[in-house]
Amino acid sequence: VPKVFFYPQNKEIEVASGENLLRAAMLAEVHINAPCGGDGTCGKCRVVIEKGTASKGLSAKLTTDEIAQGYCLACKTLIESDLVVRIPVESQLGDRRVLERELKASEKTFLASKDLKELVSSWRHEPPVKSYHFSLERPSLEDNVSDLDRLQRGLSKETGLENISADISLLRGLNEALRKGDWQVTVKVEHDEGRARLVSVTPALQKVANYGLAIDIGTTTISLELVDLDSGQVLAAASDYNAQISYGEDIISRIVYSLKSANLKRLQTLVIKTINKLIKEVLTKVEARAEDISYVVAAGNTTMAHLFLGVSPRYIREDPYIPAFSSITVEAGEVGLNLPEQVSVFLVPGRASYVGGDITAGVLGSGMFSSDKLTLYIDIGTNGEIVLGNADWLLACSCSAGSAFEGGSIKHGTRATRGAIEQVRIDPLTFEPMILTIGGTKPSGICGSGLIDTFAELFLSGLIDERGKFNLSSGTKRLRTVDSTAEYILVRATDADIARDIVITEGDLDNLMRAKAAIFAGINILLESVEMPIEAIERILIAGSFGRHIELDKAITIGLLPEIPSEKVEFVGNGSLLGSRLMLLSKEMKRKAKEVAKKMTYLELSTNSKFMDKYISALFLPHTNTNLFPGVMTQLRAHRSIVTKKVANNG
Numbered sequence: 138v139p140k141v142f143f144y145p146q147n148k149e150i151e152v153a154s155g156e157n158l159l160r161a162a163m164l165a166e167v168h169i170n171a172p173c174g175g176d177g178t179c180g181k182c183r184v185v186i187e188k189g190t191a192s193k194g195l196s197a198k199l200t201t202d203e204i205a206q207g208y209c210l211a212c213k214t215l216i217e218s219d220l221v222v223r224i225p226v227e228s229q230l231g232d233r234r235v236l237e238r239e240l241k242a243s244e245k246t247f248l249a250s251k252d253l254k255e256l257v258s259s260w261r262h263e264p265p266v267k268s269y270h271f272s273l274e275r276p277s278l279e280d281n282v283s284d285l286d287r288l289q290r291g292l293s294k295e296t297g298l299e300n301i302s303a304d305i306s307l308l309r310g311l312n313e314a315l316r317k318g319d320w321q322v323t324v325k326v327e328h329d330e331g332r333a334r335l336v337s338v339t340p341a342l343q344k345v346a347n348y349g350l351a352i353d354i355g356t357t358t359i360s361l362e363l364v365d366l367d368s369g370q371v372l373a374a375a376s377d378y379n380a381q382i383s384y385g386e387d388i389i390s391r392i393v394y395s396l397k398s399a400n401l402k403r404l405q406t407l408v409i410k411t412i413n414k415l416i417k418e419v420l421t422k423v424e425a426r427a428e429d430i431s432y433v434v435a436a437g438n439t440t441m442a443h444l445f446l447g448v449s450p451r452y453i454r455e456d457p458y459i460p461a462f463s464s465i466t467v468e469a470g471e472v473g474l475n476l477p478e479q480v481s482v483f484l485v486p487g488r489a490s491y492v493g494g495d496i497t498a499g500v501l502g503s504g505m506f507s508s509d510k511l512t513l514y515i516d517i518g519t520n521g522e523i524v525l526g527n528a529d530w531l532l533a534c535s536c537s538a539g540s541a542f543e544g545g546s547i548k549h550g551t552r553a554t555r556g557a558i559e560q561v562r563i564d565p566l567t568f569e570p571m572i573l574t575i576g577g578t579k580p581s582g583i584c585g586s587g588l589i590d591t592f593a594e595l596f597l598s599g600l601i602d603e604r605g606k607f608n609l610s611s612g613t614k615r616l617r618t619v620d621s622t623a624e625y626i627l628v629r630a631t632d633a634d635i636a637r638d639i640v641i642t643e644g645d646l647d648n649l650m651r652a653k654a655a656i657f658a659g660i661n662i663l664l665e666s667v668e669m670p671i672e673a674i675e676r677i678l679i680a681g682s683f684g685r686h687i688e689l690d691k692a693i694t695i696g697l698l699p700e701i702p703s704e705k706v707e708f709v710g711n712g713s714l715l716g717s718r719l720m721l722l723s724k725e726m727k728r729k730a731k732e733v734a735k736k737m738t739y740l741e742l743s744t745n746s747k748f749m750d751k752y753i754s755a756l757f758l759p760h761t762n763t764n765l766f767p768g769v770m771t772q773l774r775a776h777r778s779i780v781t782k783k784v785a786n787n788g
């Protein structure tokens with residue numbers, strides 16, 4: 138049986154001869170980037186076979202030199218003998234410490250100036266679970282009702298609540314708990330929507346905390362907060378990549394993967410595994426126990442919500458795009474979370490297959506739902522979800538922007554992780570770039586904000602035209618043509634953390650153009666359907682970790698966002714987590730979330746003929762209608778005239 142050794146992870150696994158190398162890596166829990174889910178088209182699962190024989194997956198994505206060095210595509214490589222496989226840095230998962238930094242930073246961005254109270258004026262602190270300490274009457278021959286009846290009687294006296302139900306898992310320890318505390322108890326009761334149930338019963342001498350978890354189940358990243366339900370304080374936070382990433386980076390590839398037998402279960406196990414790891418981490422940070430957790434609110438896009446429950450997301454992808462459910466409360470034990478089994482997990486309702494609970498939570502957490510201002514809420518990920526509206530009405534759509542802004546369909550695209558190029562300037566005279574990476578380390582790829590910067594700077598410097606095509610007569614050595622595709626060299630191999638030049642190709646620019654056009658067309662369709670002009674927008678809220686890094690003026694230069702004054706734009710950070718926390722602390726906000734989801738009118742763009750027209754008009758820099766971008770046009774003229782003057786002076 139062949140053994141495959143992966144390094145630098147130093148993990149080894151035995152597999153059958155003929156096994157696919159990408160699958161072997163997954164089994165060994167070694168992550169290899171695979172945005173196309175093993176289709177052989179993205180070229181990102183590059184590995185180097187240093188020892189052993191394999192039928193190598195070669196492709197036009199690899200140069201002759203790289204092939205000579207042993208590079209191959211893991212997804213198309215079949216194992217034939219013992220192997221030693223090196224995973225180069227560009228194929229590895231990013232450093233998760235950066236995610237932690239992101240989590241903290243994104244909270245600061247939005248909450249430094251506003252706390253939840255200010256965001257959502259009507260917010261009242263009233264968590265779904267409360268704890269009570271009290272004494273029960275001792276049993277006697279005269280008063281010989283059952284332990285549960287006695288407890289319910291005591292609780293009713295204490296809280297005024299009737300018909301408090303108890304799960305079997307709780308009954309199993311009830312008699313001992315009551316006697317151990319000598320009939321003094323601490324009881325946690327969940328009371329919501331007219332239903333009351335026991336969450337835990339502990340002898341009174343034992344200290345019990347009343348904590349909750351807010352979870353954002355992202356396609357790429359899962360973030361979690363441990364919140365004290367009594368004080369409202371966030372005690373700890375943690376974040377990590379969703380372990381499902383190894384099975385495709387976007388929603389569609391996860392759905393496709395889940396259709397094969399046993400794969401649905403595997404995807405569910407992976408997401409639960411990631412969440413359990415994060416639960417352990419936050420509990421350890423504050424020396425708490427799983428029993429301290431009384432309630433969970435989780436939000437994710439509709440596909441992630443299905444996979445979290447192990448429900449097939451098959452029909453999300455098929456016309457008329459119907460999800461199996463929109464909102465549900467389950468018990469932690471039913472989904473395999475390492476918490477007391479009867480703890481309730483509330484999944485935030487979504488509006489449609491492509492506008493999920495994460496967007497509902499964002500609309501809630503950002504206060505948009507209760508504001509009089511006409512607000513545009515944008516969450517840019519693999520899908521661009523957009524909501525327009527105010528306290529009276531909400532209109533939502535989702536544009537499949539592709540994964541370009543997450544680096545997915547970009548040759549050297551990467552996530553926002555250490556070594557990712559996040560800022561770019563191109564000198565308009567010399568066409569030389571200046572770059573900044575996350576963590577200030579050697580560059581290994583370009584993340585979303587870096588891609589927007591590069592696109593805008595190439596345009597401003599005149600290296601590309603309005604259609605996003607390279608101007609090959611510019612005379613710079615930074616521009617070259619490889620296999621009849623023009624590309625700009627952003628970083629030479631000698632300066633990079635990967636053994637090749639980091640470039641942006643004309644194909645990458647096409648993908649970015651399509652992605653930005655889809656978002657802009659989506660914004661336009663929403664505005665048009667309520668007959669409002671761009672100027673009517675009073676506030677833009679940009680959610681998601683991607684949003685936090687982008688430079689607003691660059692996003693406007695390429696026509697991704699409409700041209701509106703920067704003081705009207707705010708970065709929300711993780712809106713999904715923010716809203717989930719709010720729901721943990723307020724039953725009323727949970728109810729509001731249901732209302733928000735119902736209130737959102739969803740516009741399906743795939744069947745909207747006007748969307749296609751708007752999209753085509755936006756396949757231009759900044760847009761075919763330059764009147765929409767007067768500021769960008771002025772900037773462009775100024776930029777070009779500086780170049781002309783400098784050239785004349787130098788001449």
Ligand code: FES
Binds near residue numbers: 170175177182212
């Ligand atoms: S080419 Fe191998 S995963 Fe995309």
